[in-house]
Amino acid sequence: MVGLFVRLKLRLIRGNLHGDTIKQLGFVFTSLAALACAIVGFTLFALLRLADPGIAADIGIVAFTVFTIAWIFVPLLAFGLDETLDPSRLALFPLTTRQMATGLFAASAAGPWPLASLIVLAGAVAGLASGPGGVLVGVVAVVLQFSLCLVASRAVTTALSASLRSRRGRDALAVGAVLVILLFQLPGLLANQGFSGDPAEMVDAAASVLRWAPPGMAAHAIVDGGIAGLGELVIVALTVAVLAWLWIVALRRALVTPDSSSQSGGSVRRSRLGGLLPRGMLGAVVAKELKYARREPRGRVVWFTSVAVTGVLMLSLRGPDGWSGPAFVIGPACLAAMMIGMQAANAYGIDGRSLWMNAVAFATERDVRTDLAGRHLAVAIIAVPLLLVLSVVSSVVAGEPVWAVPAVLSAWGVLGVGLGVGAVTSVILPYTFPDRLNAFSGAAPGQGGEAFLGSFGAMLGTSVIALPVFLPVLFGLTWASALAVPYGFLAAWGGRRLGGMIGNNRLPDILAAVSRPT
Amino acid sequence: MVEGKPEAVRTQGLFKRFGQQIAVAGVDLIVPRGSFAGLVGPNGAGKTTTLSMVTGLLRPDAGVIEINGHGVWSDPVKVKSRIGVLPEGLRLFERLSGRELLLYNGQLRGIPRDEVERRADELLRVMDLVEAQDKLVVDYSTGMRKKIGLAAALLHNPDVLFLDEPFEGVDPVSANTLVEVLQRYTASGSTVVFSSHVMDLVERLCDWVSVMSRGNIVAQGPIDSIRRGRTLNEAFLDLVGVRGGGEEGLSWLGSSSV
Incomplete structure (x- = not known):
């Protein structure tokens, strides 16, 4: 099932590019951009090795958290990045929800941007891990963190898919997009208003809180590399499992909920502006x-x-x-x-x-x-x-x-x-x-x-x-x-x-x- | 048909290829003036592609298209003001109300606003859309969309009307309205060209038929010369050739198989 879905996704990408030079160029361009992001992200993460270990860990924790948040929101807001399969098109196939979830998971992992994310996350192992234990734990942590990003993103988009399709939902999303952008600006604004002078202190303060969230734990596990790290990984894995279950529930519901986009609306006022x-x-x-x-x-x-x-x-x-x-x-x-x-x-x-x-x-x-x-x-x-x-x-x-x-x-x-x-x-x-x-x-x-x-x-x-x-x-x-x-x-x-x-x-x-x- | 005057539609060697696939392979379509013409053919025969090229919405790879003697691609000014189009699908400005859609369309065609309003009101009444006229098109049903689309296509009183599958997915009541309007329109000497799968309807309405199959016109002329005593459906199946035997294969299908 996994192989089938991945092949379907790749075939869809290839089919879309078929016989259209501009689109092929566009795809090459996108792939190059993803590659560049992957290399730059990996290098930046790897460079953390040169920093003070405490600060490096703090930065790693914050970065992992931001990464997860970005994975949840960017597919909702950005166009053109996410071309994942729409589950509603698969509704009539005799697939169990579990099969469909595994398949869709694999399909969302295929593509230039998910791969780039995986490479960037792998940079954390190069930058944060200490000793062979750290590398081992780190590899598992990166895979778990990557799954966490994918599953969280899928769960949210699936849960919202019904409302995203209605006219009202789209309107709400439009405003939501602006709110999220504002939210991302908040730390910068606060910093500018002079609440805190030292960026290192701020990162430290943020990290001490975020460290207890699953993405922070994944990052911390890489740094720790020991038994405590393994314990943290178990928690992350459990989180992934819970999110996956939530996703399956949302998927099951989304497939049998009528498309609200066709609900009819009222009349519009005739414009007097025309005159x-x-x-x-x-x-x-x-x-x-x-x-x-x-x-x-x-x-x-x-x-x-x-x-x-x-x-x-x-x-x-x-x-x-x-x-x-x-x-x-x-x-x-x-x-x-x-x-x-x-x-x-x-x-x-x-x-x-x-x-x-x-x-x-x-x-x-x-x-x-x-x-x-x-x-x-x-x-x-x-x-x-x-x-x-x-x-x-x-x-x-x-x-x-x-x-x-x-x-x-x-x-x-x-x-x-x-x-x-x-x-x-x-x-x-x-x-x-x-x-x-x-x-x-x-x-x-x-x-x-x-x-x-x-x-x-x-x-x-x-x-x-x-x-x-x-x-x-x-x-x-x-x-x-x-x-x-x-x-x-x-x-x-x-x-x-x-x-x-x-x-x-x-x-x-x-x-x-x-x-x-x- | 008026002698000495050019046909309403005449194409010569019309050709269009999408990648490897030849959609239209040298079509010579002829539609005499004042006829109610049906363009029939199985799915993928090239009907929509042909109509898109004839109405100037798709660039042909080769061939000549003339409407009332004017080249569609060489003399668009003369042609575009004289044709009305209802393309395939239900592509309309979704966020306008039905009435606004008509007003927009009329003004786009350079008709004075007062005149557009007068015509729009009449068309809405004839199409039985008065109640829905201030609703957004996005909320219209299929039948309502076809009707408002036809109203928009008729608004500037074109000489030739091109309709791609106008009756597809339309309920019988709306279909009847569409038919009445179209019959009135052709009775005045204007020309209608429409594509359809529904042979009974074509047989009932049309006096001229062009049959397409695999990108070619396999027969065209007055409907009686195509039928030659058969029903149009029989004639059609003979012309396009019924493919594959229904008897061989599929032995597993049905309740008698184990």
């Missing part, structure tokens, strides 16, 4: 995009995150050795603008399979350009006031309300550049957003690489193109921010022209790229 928008195609696109920003959870995530991240950044930059000067206000505002601009990097993704409706109507370059302009206008209608508020708030926090002016001007400029670049990446590197934001389906299987390249390219492009106005402002020439808005307009206009030109010829290809089954 204010421009008439014709432009207005229609703007109205549709604004509705999607409100009704589509995937649309909402971006807005929530960009505001939350800016807030976090603002707070963490404050403090004794934070940034000073106008950059403190301008930086976060521009970052927010950049993040908002990023959602335009795959403008057609949110339409997905329904994009055909545009494709059968669009006959000229001008139509495609108008469509892009409508999308840009819709983003701007939300983003322009939002950035204004963010800039004013952060300048008030900084105690220099005047800085709001250069900040908001630069942010608007960056937004324009981001939209312009996004118009081009949208037509060159379109990809399918998953239909359901759940842990089992990625950014449409096999398109993770394209998603990464698209957003990375958009980010890089935006940064490079925004640099000529942004740099002088950051270095104190605040008057240069006056140029940012016209510059942004120009960039957005240029991006739309280029995007329209390329997009008009590529409409069938874009349609195919965003209509992948997920």
Whole structure:
């Protein structure tokens, strides 16, 4: 059964790559990234050998805990990393839940990222173990810790899978994502507020608590290497067993619970906004995009995150050795603008399979350009006031309300550049957003690489193109921010022209790229 | 068919390959103006691929497609404003209400907003969707989705309407509504091309049939010339060739086996 599931997973990965050069490149890229992470992680862990043994143990304990938490949350939040089999597709096969659980466990362990995690964890043996006993215990500890990560992650995603599929669940997850990001920022924020000066002390304090949690025990067992270590490993193993049992229970329930995504909802109010928008195609696109920003959870995530991240950044930059000067206000505002601009990097993704409706109507370059302009206008209608508020708030926090002016001007400029670049990446590197934001389906299987390249390219492009106005402002020439808005307009206009030109010829290809089954 | 005027749809040597697999292998589809045409064929015959290419949603590898004498890929401006499409599956803007979907579609086609609203109201009434008009499409049933899709395809009063499996998964009441609307539409001289598995329906509605099998058109013409005295279903099975014998193999299947 194990071999069958692993082969199925590998076959799925290979099948997705079949006959598509871009996807193959994307997969190679992902694999290389995983390999790099594995090597760097392993080396960092191994280097702990050079540190003071006490501190090394503390760091090991904290790292193992963070690793486990990351394994639980990242598959829930990230797209494109996790392409594990969806148990609901296997529901009709005559498999016992136990068989299915073992099989799915093996399948989740196969793939570049799980293997990379295993290698990184193995680094702990190299870095922490003392003597042959330590190595022996260490190998077992690493395997147990790896199983713990997998089982915990599977148990949580399976338990949540039913609610993750309902419309409400997805909305909740969208907000949850932001909360988790905030949570991860908390230690940094506290540190910045001057609660504790010495990082070693903080790690020690954290480790003394986390040491008693299973991941901490696994790490501690490697250091100990003796009878006590073995005892700790037994506890970790028991934890894995309990989690596995919970997972099986959740799995058994998930397989017979009806899919709540098809429950019907109520009516929507008719919008009165339509009268204010421009008439014709432009207005229609703007109205549709604004509705999607409100009704589509995937649309909402971006807005929530960009505001939350800016807030976090603002707070963490404050403090004794934070940034000073106008950059403190301008930086976060521009970052927010950049993040908002990023959602335009795959403008057609949110339409997905329904994009055909545009494709059968669009006959000229001008139509495609108008469509892009409508999308840009819709983003701007939300983003322009939002950035204004963010800039004013952060300048008030900084105690220099005047800085709001250069900040908001630069942010608007960056937004324009981001939209312009996004118009081009949208037509060159379109990809399918998953239909359901759940842990089992990625950014449409096999398109993770394209998603990464698209957003990375958009980010890089935006940064490079925004640099000529942004740099002088950051270095104190605040008057240069006056140029940012016209510059942004120009960039957005240029991006739309280029995007329209390329997009008009590529409409069938874009349609195919965003209509992948997920 | 009006003499001297080009056909509603004419393709020549239409070809499409996906990787190793040839989906459409040189299709010469002809549909005369004003006909109610059925495109029939077994699963995987290339019906959907053909319709996607004819409507400009999929780029053909080779071949020419003309609608009312204009090339789909060489003259999209003339073609796209004159065709209506209901593609396979139920791909619609899920987060719009049915009414919003019609308004969006109409404005995308450049129809003034007041006119779009008037037409949308009428279409919603005819399709029996008035009660559901302010619900999100994501909550619609299959029949409702097909109806709102057809309404969107009709909104700009196209000359030629392409429907991919319009009756698949539709309840009899909704199907009846769809049929009535389509018959009214063709009675005015417009053309409908639809693909279907349901031979009885094709036989009842269509005056022109094109039969596809394994990426090729194996027969096409007025329905009587295809049937030649048989039922359409018999004619169809003869044309595509019934594969494999039902008698050999499967000896274990059924309650008489031990």
